[in-house]
Each structure stands twice: as C-alpha cells, then as structure tokens.
Amino acid sequence: MVCGDATTAKTSEAVARSVEGIIEARPGTSFADAVELARPRIAEGTSIWLLAHDTAPHPQALAHLAGALERSPSATIAAPKLVQADNEGEIVSLGVTMTSLGRSVELAAGELDQGQHDGRDDVLGADIRGILIRGEVRDQLRPDRALAGADEGLDLGVRSRLGGGRVVLTPTARISVHPDGPAALPQNVGQRAFATRLAQLHRRLAYAPAPTVPLHWLSFLPLALWRTVFHLIGKRPAAVVPEWAATVTAMARFSAVARSRSRIRSFRTATWSSIAPLRITRGELRRNLDDGHGSEGGAASELNFFSGGGAWAVLAAVLVSVASFTSLLAWPALGGGALLPLRETVTALWQDAAWGARGIGLDVVGPADPFAGVIAVLGSLWPGAPSFAVVLLWLLALPLAVLGGWFAATRITDRAGLRIFGGIVWGLAPTFLTALVDGRPAAVLLHLVLPWLFHAAAVAHRSWGAAGAASLILAVALACAPSLAPAIGLLWLIAMVIVLARGWFRGAVRLLWPIIPALVVFAPLAIRHLRQGDIWAIFADPGVAWVGPQVAADSAGRMLLATGFPTPDLAEWTTLFGPGIAAFIPLLIVPMALLALAAAVAPRWGAGVMLLVVALAGLFTAFAAVGVSISFVQGTPVAIWPGSGLSLAWAGVVGASLVTLDTALTLPRLRLAAVLVAGLALVICAVPALTALHTGRSVLSNGPESTLPAFVEADAHGDQQIATLVLTPQNDGGLAAGVVWGASATLGAQSTLLNTATAAQGDDISSLAVDLLSPRTFDAPQELAAHGIQYVLLDQVVGAESDAARAFRISAVTALDQRAGFVRVGETDKGVLWRLEAERAASNEPSRAQQATAQLIVAIQLFVLLIALLLAIPTRASRRAARAMSRIVGRSPEEPITVRRRDVDDAVAGDEDNATPEPVDEPTVEDQLPVEDEPNRAHPEEQR
Amino acid sequence: MTQKSAIRIVATGARLLTGAVVAAVCVLGVTAAVALPWPTVQRAPAQVSVTPTPGDTILVCNGAFRALGQDITNVTQMSSAGMFDLTVDGASATAQITSLDAPDLIGAAGAPSVLTGIAEDMVSAPIAASESISLADEDFGGLAAAPCRQPSTESWLIGGEVETGTSDIIIISNPGSVNASVSLTVYGLESTSSTMVVPPRTQLAVPLAAHAAGLQQPVVRVTAEGSPVRAVLQSALTRTLDPAGIDIQDTAGAPALDLVFAGVQVVADGTDTPTTVLRMLATDAGTEATVTVRAAGSGDVAQQFAVPLDAAIPVEVNLDDLDLGVYSVEVNAASPIVGAVWQSTGDAGGSDFAWMTPAPQIADDVLFAVPSGPSPRVHLVNDGAEDITVTLTRIDVASSRDVVVAAGGSAAVAVPPGASYRLSTTGPVNAGVILTGANALAGWPIWPGADALEPITVYP
DSSP states (O other): OEESOOHHHHHOHHHHHHOSOOOEEOTTOOHHHHHHHHGGGSOTTOOEEOOOTTEEEOTTHHHHHHHHHHHOTTEEEEEEEEEESSOTTBEEESOEEEOTTOOEEESSTTOBOSSTTTTOOEESBOOSTTOEEOGGGTTTSOOOGGGTTSSHHHHHHHHHHHTTOEEEEEEEEEEEEOTTSTTSOOSSHHHHHHHHHHHHHHHHHHHSOGGGHHHHHHHHHHHHHHHHHHHHHTTOGGGHHHHHHHHHHHHHOHHHHHHHHHHHHHHOOSOGGGGGGGSOOHHHHHHHOOOOTTTTTTOOOOOOTTTTTHHHHHHHHHHHHHHHTGGGGGOSSEEBTTBOOOOSSHHHHHHHHSSEEOSBSSSOEEOOOHHHHHHHHHHHTSTTOHHHHHHHHHHHHHHHHHHHHHHHHTTTOOOHHHHHHHHHHHHTOHHHHHHHHHTOHHHHHHHHHHHHHHHHHTTTTTOHHHHHHHHHHHHHHHHHOGGGHHHHHHHHHHHHHHHHHTTOHHHHHHHHTTHHHHHHHHHHHHHHHHHTTOGGGGGSOSSOOOOOOOOOSSHHHHHHHHTTOSSTTTTTHHHHHHHHHHTTGGGGGHHHHHHHHHGGGSTTHHHHHHHHHHHHHHHHHHHHHTTEEEEEETTEEEEOOTHHHHHHHHHHHHHHHHHIIIIIOOSHHHHHHHHHHHHHHHHHHHHHHHTTTTTTOSOOEEOOSOSSOHHHHHHTTTTOOOEEEEEEEOTTSOEEEEEEESSSOOTTTOOHHHHTOSSOOSSOOHHHHHHHHSSOOSOHHHHHHHTTEEEEEEOOOSSOOOHHHHHHHHHHHHHHHHSTTEEEEEEETTEEEEEEOSOOOOOOOOOHHHHHHHHHHHHHHHHHHHHHHHHHSOOHHHHHHHHTSOSOSSOOTTSOOOOOHHHHHHHHHHHHHOSSOOOTTSOOGGGGSTTTTGGGGGOGGGOO | OHHHHHHHHHHHHHHHHHHHHHHHHHHHHHHHHHHSOOOOEEOOOOOEEEOOOOOOEEEEOOOEEEEESOSTTOTTOEEEEEEOEEEEEESSSOOEEEEOBOTTEESSSOOOEEEEEOOBTTBOOOEEEEEEEEEESSSOEEEEEEEOBOOBSEEEEOOOOOSTTBOOEEEEEEOSSSOEEEEEEEESSSOEEEEEEEOTTEEEEEETHHHHTTOSSOEEEEEEESSOBEEEEEEEEEETTEEEEEEEEOOBOSOEEEEEEEEEEEOSOOSSSOOEEEEEEESSSOEEEEEEEEETTSOOEEEEEEEEEOBTOOEEEEOOSOOSEEEEEEEEEEEEEEEEEEEESOSSTTOOEEEEOOOOEEOSOEEEEOOSSSSEEEEEEOOSSSOEEEEEEETTTTEEEEEEEOTTOEEEEEOOTTOEEEEEESSOEEEEEEEEETTEEEEEEOOOOTTOOOOEEEEO
C-alpha cells in the first residue's frame, strides 16, 4: 500500500522484487482503510501481518509470531513486543487492556525492557502495529475504520475474545517502531486527544448492550462538560476543544456504530463476561499509575516559607498591625474616608455585583463595577456581618502585604533575608500606609493583590496554572484600580514582544489568557460608557468618590508623587511635624531609589531594566491620574487616586532593589548595610502613619453601620428594597439629590455609572426634589412613593457649611415640614428625616429584555471566571512542576553563582536554560523543561 | 582563555555603560515629567437647573402699630396705637384677605391680615400690598410705612436700638398652618440666642430690649423652623418726653458680598448731629467693606471709603457732609455682610427717622404698591455698565411711563400715593419706594415677586 504518489515505489526494483503488488491510495488514507483496501488482494486463508512503513521487524519476528499462533490453537491474534526505534531498550507497547469503563490502558508502555513482562501471555488486546491475524478469522477481524486511528488493536482483541479466540503476546517477536508512523497515534496533542477520545466513545456505543445505547448517547454531553472541568484543573486547556469535537463526532456517527455493532454480533460466540478477567482492575491501575514523583530531576526549589523566616515576618506584621489598629478589634464596622458599610446579606452583595438595577439612583439599570464583585467576595468571607470583613481586611492588611511581598520576592531572590526584606518593604510603602490611614479600600486591596499578580504573571508563560492565577488576580487588580489598565496593557505588550521574539509560542499562547477575564468583566461597563460617549469614565476609581487629601496636578504635586507620597501630608508627617521637617522626609525613600537605579547595571540587568520600566509605568500613571477628574461627589469633581499608580511603581522599585541586592552587592557586609539603611529609613518613614489612629489623626471611625438614620436602617433591615431620597444643600446654593436603596449606602452598591455621570442617569429626580422644597402644592408623597421612595433625608454638607447652604437647608426643613403626608421622624446626626404616608410602589421589576441581558452577561462572566479559577487551582502535578525549576525569573549567565549547597542545582539549571539574559516579568527558557508534560502524568487516560 | 576573559571584560563594560545610560534616562525622564505640564481631563458633573414651580403668593401685613408699656402696671403689655392704611392690588387675581390672631395685643382693632393670591395652573398670581401709618400723639409721632411681604425662614433685622427712649418690638407673624419654632440670635459685642414658638395663624411680638439688653447696635437674625414667618422690627423713639419718630423695618436680605441701597434720603444737615448712618455686620468672617455713595440723578461718587469689619460684630459709620437729596449707597466686601441705613430728619422733638434696607436686584417684572403718605417717589438705581429703561405701568389706571436710568446712575420718580405699579426693566435694577414729608420719613426697597423664583442647580 502506498498512500500518495506511488511513482517512486513502482519504478524501484527492490520494491518490485519483494512485493506482490502496489496499491496507490489517497494521501490521507488511514491505516484501517489501507488494510481494508489491500485485503481483497490477499489469498484466502492466509494470515495477515499488519506492518507500516515505520515498523521494522527484528529478525525472526514473523517466525515467532507464527509460532505463537501454531502453538496455541485458540489464539486468533499474535502480538509482538513494540520497542522504540532509536532506543530498543524501551517498550512502546506490549499488550493493551481496558478498564471496566472501557478506557484503554497500555500495560507496559514507556518502561525499560528488562524482560519483566515477558512471562505475560494472555492479554485483552495489543497495539495494532505488527500483529499477526490468523487466516481463518481475518475476514471477521478487520480493523474498525470508525476508530480513526486509536484503539484499533484493542478493538480487534475484544472482538476476537468474544468470538472465542485469544490474543497471545509474543515478547520474543520484537518490532521497532517510530512514534510518527501512520498506524501510531497522532503526534499533535490535540489530534491525539481527539483520536483517543473518539475511539473510546465509539467503542462504548459499540460494546454497550442495546437497551443502554441511548442512555450512553445521552450521557456524552454531560460527560464532556465534566471532563472539560478536569482538563482545566489538569492544566490541559488544549484538550478541551478535541474533547467536544470527539463527543459531537461520536454522537453523530449512527451508521458507523450500527456497523461496528453488527460486526461484533455476527462474530460473537462468548458472553461479555468472558473478557472481564482481562480487564485491568482498580488495584492494578493504581499500581501502574505514575504519579510523577521524582520527575523534578533533583532541581527541586523549595519555597522555604517557614524555614526561611517568611512566617516570622508575617507574624511580626500581625503584631505591628494589631498595635497600630488596636481599636479596630472592637469595631463592628469601619467608616471614614472612602469607606462605607457593606450590605447586610450576602445575597444583596452579589446582586450588587451582577448586571441589573444599581443600589443607588432611581431606575438606573446597567452593568456593575467589577469592584462590586471584589466587595462581594470580601463580604462573603464573613457572611454573618459582611461589614466586619472590612475591619478584618484592615487588621490583616499589613501582614497580608508582607506575605504578598515575600512571595513576590521569591521571583527575584533565593536569599531568605532578602525575601523578608522584600515583604517588609512592600508592607511599608508610603502609598499603602496612606491608603490605610485615609480609608481607601480599593487602594488597599490593590496593594494586597499586586505582589500576587507579580508572582503569578512573571511565570504565566511557564504554566497554565500560573496563567490562570494571573488572569484572576489581574481582573481583581484592575477592578480595584482601573486607572492601571494602560500601564498593565503596556507591560503585557512588552512581555508579548519578548516572548514572541524568543520564539516561545506556547508561552505566548499562555500569556494571552491573563488579560481575557479582565476584558470580559470590564466589557459591559466599557460598552455602556462608550455608548454614553466618554470612555475616560472607565478609568474612574470604583467605590465612593471621596474628596480626600491628594496631591494637586502641578509640578509640586508630581514631585511628591515621584517621591512615593500620594498626599501632601506625606503619610502624616506634615500633620505631625509641620511642613519644615516634612520637607526632608522624601529623603527616606532615596536609599530604595538608588538601589533600584543600580539594578540597571547589576549582572541581572535584564530583569532590573524591566522592573525599572514597571516603576516608570506606575509613576507615569500616577502623574496622569491626578490630572483626570472624571468622578463627582455631589457636583464636586474628584481626581483619580494617584496612589494606585504609586503601588505599581513601588512594585518596580522594590523588585529592582532586590535585583541589585541579590546580584550586584556581592559582599555580605555591604549587602547587609544596604538592607539595614533602606529598611530602617522606611520604618522611620512609616511611624507617623502607623500611630495615626492612636493619636486621632486618622479619618477611620467606628462604623457607622449605616449611613442613614437608625429608623431607616431598622425599617429596611435585611436589605429590603426601600429607597431614601437624600437631599443635600450645597455650599454654592445648589442641591444634591440622590437615592439610596436599602438600609445604608454601601460600598458595593456604588456605581461609576452615577459617580462619573455628566448627565442625569435613570429617572431624573431633580424637578421632583426642587418641587418638594418649593411652595407648589401637589401630592408629593404619592409621586415619591411611585418611585419606591419611603423616606426623605435632608443632609448637611461635609465640612464647613456656607450661609447659602444653611439658609437653603433651613428653608427646606420648613418646606418639608409643611408638606402634607410628610411625617417628621426626627433630627438625627445624619440629617433630618421624614417618612412618607403613602403606599410605596413595589420596586421596578426589570423588563424581560433587561433580565435576558443580565442573565447573558452574568453567564458569560461566570463562565470565563470559572475557566480561570479551574486553571488556577493547584494540583499535585502543577506544584511539582513549579518546584522543578528555579522560582527566580530572568536569571542571567553573568551573575555570580551563589555557593549555598541548595542553590547550586538551581543555578546550574538556570544557567543552562538561560542562554541569554531576560527580563523578570517575562518568560524564561524553562519551557524546555518537562513542565508541559508534567500534568499529564497524573492522568494516564490521556496517555497512550 | 585570554580571549574569553577579554570578551567578558568587553561584555561587562558594555553592560555597565548601557545600565548607566538606562538609569540616567530614568532619572531624567522622571525629572522632566515632574517639571513639564501634563494634559488634564476635566468633566462637568451632571447638573440640572430647575426653576421651582410657583405656589400661592402669601403676603403678611402687620395690622396695627403696637404701643408698648402704656399700662404702668403691666409694662410688657402691648396695645394698638393705630391701624396701618393698606393698599392692595393684584394684576390678574384679587387677593383673598384673612386675618391672624394677635393674642398679646390689647384692643380688638388692628388684627394683622394675610393676603393670598392663589396660583392656578402652576402660574403664580402676583399681588402687591403696602401699608403706612402717620401718628402724631403724645407718645408717638412720625411716619412709618412698609410693604406686605412673604414669610421666610430667615430674616435679618438690622436697625434695632435698646437705648433709653427707644421702644423696639420684634413682630413675628406665622401665617402657616403649623407651629413655627423661631430662634432669635442677637449679634452685638456678645451674641445671645433664644427660641420661641409661634402658633399657626398667629402674630406675636417681643420687645427687643428683652433679648438685646445693654447691647449697642444689635442685629437680630430670626430663623424659623416648621413654618416660615414674617419678622419685622417696629421702632419708636422718644427724646426726653417728645416723640421723635416711628419706623417699621422689614427684613434685610440674606448676607451678600454686595449690598445696594436705593432711596437713601438726606433731609437734614448732618454736620452737628449725624442724620445718615450706615450699620453693617459681617456675618461669617472679618473683612473690609468699601462704601460708595452716589447722588440721585448723576453717576458721580459723592463719598467713598473703606470700613474694617470684625466677624459677627455690628459697626456703624456716619455718612455726613452730604447735600440734601436722595442717594444710592453701595457696599462691597470680600465676605458676606448685612446692613441698613438710618436716616433722620434731625434731632429735634417731632422729628422722624427711617431705616432703609438693601435693595435686591430686579430683573423680571414686579408689582409694588405705593401706600398713602407724603410725596411718594420711586428711586431706581442702575449699578450695571449699560443704560436701562424702566417702565412703570399703573395697574389701577391705564397709564405708563418710561424712565431711562444711565449706567452707574439713579433716578427718583414721583408717583401718586395709593397707586399700584408694575415695574418692568430692560436690565437689572435696584429700586426703593420713599416717602418724604416734613418730619415724616419712610422707605423700603422693592423685592422681586414670588413668581421670580431663582433656578436651583441640582446635582443628581
């Protein structure tokens, strides 16, 4: 048989001498088809020996096979021992069986041939290559063409068994095979997954008792879904598409199934139970299972979190945190700054995170801020009282920052001391402490997740697990600070260019994934903002727009930003010591800056330069952010918080400093001195901020548990859909009118749709609000109740109130007092409250179209996030793969090799792989290590 | 080996050079970024300008001139010394007149009245009214006149006196249907505050001396909660035993940076005793007020000077050396102030005085009523940069006249007593009504009508 052009074969005399005839077939002909084509040419009654061009029988192989058939009359098929063509000591196949569920299992594949399996005689099936089929049954035992290249030998064995024949192993008959022949499984991972899965499903339909076939058929789609989940957890996203393709193909081939079944029926004489003894049992399967232990090749780079002192640093941070925020231990909720309570129930938290009616404003239906999802996750951690989760976040912020910093440092250094230094310096970042003291939850969360983003994204090209983790963390980070999107996008592009320039195409594919969840969660919001014509609004800080302290958009402000401080009070120094002393405080950052700059000349300069680029990207983001005023609170513009950009910049600075300390400062004393100077300077710098709460300089306050008066809170308890109209006379004589749903204004309910609005959103309440305060006589309670409003609260501006605002407020109180149907509940510290004597209309049910949109968007977002989550779940195999290579990214051959015993292996491995220096954020050549195949070993079904 | 080490030296050198360049570029880049201007993105917040829908026009008139301490056995008891003459007119609707209780007033006569112009189809029914009284008995003598005004939640009574011989009464009328809780804050060298409750549809009066005893130049802020009230200050002066004038003083406007007084009259020579005095109060923060006095008819500045003001302490300055005539006074300050001008016909017995409060700017049509009294005039002040034409149209009789007021100038126009006018203007104007006679002085500014509600900016 020649598949393709047979001209050469026809003219060859050597071929002509040895063959009876030449059959020319189409190039794509499968092995089973070829056998079928050649069968009529073979004389009746002769046995058939199946060979392909890649099979090289050893001398006497045919004699041994024929002898086996002669020796045992019950044998219908004799199977040889297949060995690697280039390494004849390694077995490719010696007998195949299947599990009770029909999965094919190789009995000896991949093992070194030491004769350990030579005693085996009776098997269920064998690889189709090289088998000798007895002439009497060869018409019945034809390879099934529907199997498409996999499990054909196993199928023949099963059918022969059912017909009363046996498959005998003939280990003495050896045949060398190449892995890429026409009868072997495809080399391509996807094709192989398709072929094996299709063969398995087809055999299941062919072997099953007739009544159960429809049930099997029905079970295929759910099974495919189930297996997709496991493919993702097993970090094999490439197997997902073949899985579905195989499932759909197997389900569609009714005639092939019928043909296979009739062929079995016509030959079957024995019962199905006759093959049961030859199936592999669970016990044997477990014995055969290779869990991959030891595959690290001795290059295990352990984390040493406990032995390296990382745990002690975190513990110390817990103590510092408790000492600094002692009063928080007794607080049930946190207030002040940009902090608000959370919803009272977890359900409401998640409703806020989904597309639908927003928790503020009248009839504002649209996408949620992704940050609402982060808040929902945070609140769900303490389901009984979600607001307390924020208190816990504040208490654990310092230790979590140190922990994150420590883990991020493992990507740069193996030295235990430097890792601890990295963790502590990350936790003492001035921008982080400012965010803690000023009560900025989004900025605090961002600073906590950024090191993990660094930790995962730096190796996203290496493994799917890291890419999955990076994708989730990136979505969270951007949800907390959308203003970082341009900088992150730029860094991602640089990473892509580096990966592609080095030809790591698999790494590039993995690097594509991390941005996808972030794009998907932001897409609805971005589309809405685009429709409203202002894409800038997508960069607005989520949560409450708060007119808090932050530097101005001028040179002086940018100077402060360049020194790492996002506020003019320099992390509380100005308030504590006055501007005279505070002017020198930026000098405390200088040691870090110098260390970071030195990374450009350090031996690992590639990583150093990349980290400096990260620092610059963050810094320039902060520079730009202070000049972008797109959020408003009661008509007052609020610029983007520049501290988020500074967090990114700090990541670059800390990373670059660690590169310098790890590779450039080789004298231990010099390194120690540098660490002490830089660390102590930052500790001193942090003192005013860490003592701010005790000395009353922080805006953090105990609660309130609701921003509305207790009467409303009690009435709307359990997040009932009761709306309160909040009117605030402004200092310029204007009036801010807002609607709050539920028992309190909450963090998750805030929406940038309203915070960034340049035109009224939803139902415009403005005219109604003004008419309430005007002398006009109308049925005000009824009109308000029709919108679902039950309460009217007249609030006072925060800070000094102007005469105009005060006069307006007093006249408003008078006007509302005089309205019929307005029952004054009382004057509280949160304003004057009236209750409406009117039947409140049920809150607007979303329309059918809105419900459909909401379901679609939520489904898509959950689907993508689920994929990311499944990819991110660590498995034993993925952890082993991570251990198998250096944790450090971007090693350069120029850097000095550390002499510590444990590091030697790492360094050698790294030097071999890293022929060229490379940036830290980006891929390394470690792709060549066996990491890709690693996860497969835990799942033998994917192996041949 | 040598070649290898040479390569290494070159490589290391190149690395150090490149690294140094990169570090320098970083530093220079950041420095330049700090120094150079960055583009900014500024968005305007969502805002809606809403003009409140007008409601019924409610005007409160005083009813009776109150006499305090007529009964020696009960010095705080008040009785009616006479009724005001009322002039009422409405453009489209006739006013409904109801009366208020005055439980602390002895004598059945003199119930204060409330005039209501009922709005229909969300269009206000403008009405105007004013009242005047001329007394000449042994206790009181002189002319007092005031418009009937809408109640408000905040009133400023500037020209109070508690010296011997003065008898000042704060009269508070609550035309609403609920209690008004009224706070009286007295500004002086020291501030005091007290609260009283005015029942619905009731007028109450309190002697100023009861709240501002011993204070020089007290200024009173009246704030009402629950229901807006009309607060006026009724003054009577006795020199030795002779009556020396009566006045009824309306609320001054809300504290503002610029005050314009129209119709300030100088009717006696102020060389020996001051006859024209400006009283001011910076309500919020200390500031310096610039006072500019201009004579009617010309735009020339008659006087200009600066007065330092401390926060919350009233200050008086004399406007002397002015020729007889009608003047406009402008006061400009950097923080909000209130003020009023005292005018007197002299210090002899039988003289009269009047307080003039600042005139708000009028841009839309407004109705006003001229009470009966001696030689009423309307003083029109244009402090803008362009000439304006003011049209005065009589409502009761079909006649109208145009008055051109030059930029920065003012004009005084004689009008018949007991008439009602509609004032229309081509530009912003400040106006006052003045009555001048022998030992008779009265005046008040014209306020925009109820239908001229300012639009309110709402931030949704």
